[in-house]
Amino acid sequence: MVAESDILKALSIIIDPDFNKDIVSLGFVKNILIDGGKVAFTIELTTPACPVKEEFRRQADEAVSALSGVEAVDITMSSKVTASQGKQGIPGVANIIAVASGKGGVGKSTTAVNLAVAMAQTGARVGLLDADIYGPSVPRMMGLAGYKPEIDHENKSIFPLENYGVKTISIGYLVEDDQAMIWRGPMVASALGQLLTDVVWGELDYLFIDMPPGTGDAQLTLTQKVPVTGTVMVTTPQDIALLDCRKGIEMFKKARVATLGIVENMSQFICPHCGESSPIFAEGGAERLSLEYKTEVLAHIPLDMSIRIKADEGTPIVAAVPDSEQAKIYQALAGEVARKISILNNRKIDIPVIMQG
Ligand code: ADP
Numbered sequence: 001m002v003a004e005s006d007i008l009k010a011l012s013i014i015i016d017p018d019f020n021k022d023i024v025s026l027g028f029v030k031n032i033l034i035d036g037g038k039v040a041f042t043i044e045l046t047t048p049a050c051p052v053k054e055e056f057r058r059q060a061d062e063a064v065s066a067l068s069g070v071e072a073v074d075i076t077m078s079s080k081v082t083a084s085q086g087k088q089g090i091p092g093v094a095n096i097i098a099v100a101s102g103k104g105g106v107g108k109s110t111t112a113v114n115l116a117v118a119m120a121q122t123g124a125r126v127g128l129l130d131a132d133i134y135g136p137s138v139p140r141m142m143g144l145a146g147y148k149p150e151i152d153h154e155n156k157s158i159f160p161l162e163n164y165g166v167k168t169i170s171i172g173y174l175v176e177d178d179q180a181m182i183w184r185g186p187m188v189a190s191a192l193g194q195l196l197t198d199v200v201w202g203e204l205d206y207l208f209i210d211m212p213p214g215t216g217d218a219q220l221t222l223t224q225k226v227p228v229t230g231t232v233m234v235t236t237p238q239d240i241a242l243l244d245c246r247k248g249i250e251m252f253k254k255a256r257v258a259t260l261g262i263v264e265n266m267s268q269f270i271c272p273h274c275g276e277s278s279p280i281f282a283e284g285g286a287e288r289l290s291l292e293y294k295t296e297v298l299a300h301i302p303l304d305m306s307i308r309i310k311a312d313e314g315t316p317i318v319a320a321v322p323d324s325e326q327a328k329i330y331q332a333l334a335g336e337v338a339r340k341i342s343i344l345n346n347r348k349i350d351i352p353v354i355m356q357g
Contacts, residue, residue, distance in 0.1 A: 037071030049338035081205035102244025104213035107265035118334035120165035130170030143314030230260040261298035
């Protein structure tokens, strides 16, 4: 009969590319059960959104099946998301990710919504907090416009709404249309404070914050109020947007928040008639910026009519057509974000981190 040590030895050829160590040394292999020729075990990853999950399963199956005495292999892939080290600020929330942009209109909210839904599709527990008090677009994009969250005034608790597997909260659910537009600074700050402290999220692996656009005091205050694990900067390829993105990265750097990477939105125009792509906003800007700041371009998202239409309809493209090319880009982005967070949170296992912060 095969021994547990043979199985561990066979599995130790599988190297996690992010941690540069084998999955046995990393402690990912759990619950080995041997019943005659039948072998079962669990591989527990640091995120359900791991981009190499299926590859690990395939390699593990191949390695263990090749052992003599093994007739059947049953692998369970599971995950336990690691929390931002010593930084937990919102009860139950393991990681907070700010989705930010140097200026408005670059597609920050569209990216945040699709990213959150794509992350939830991996089985992760996900929340989305709309911190854009003056222009909340999460209710509409999440198909929840007009819905009201439950509020427990006595205990000062707000219960998030949920759609597409994502819990969300927005000022747009709490006040009548556009009312917040006329608020002055202190009111905005107090509303934001409530969204940060009074929402009962339950257990979340990832909470995305759709940040207000820009790089002023409001954004800085926000990053100081909650311990942000890292930020995803959204920009278009145009010079002016890149310039604003640069200001954003500088601001987060000052606030000592790691930049997980840059998303270049409206990267190419995909013609809805012939499908041809054209780089109408020029090319290569995000790459140059990422080199300068020693960070990475996490995704190039095309300027695509269906992305806009689905967002307007309240069914993000990732939820509406999960197998589409556009959805796959957001799903890959979710994998990249989860990867970066895992690397940041597991720095103690001695891995090269090419991120600032
Ligand atoms: P921001 O949050 O940066 O102000 P939004 O996410 O609200 O920007 O996007 C602005 C507009 O651009 C919206 O109408 C949205 O549907 C559209 N949009 C965003 N990203 C894309 C894209 N990749 N392709 C097509 N339209 C997009």
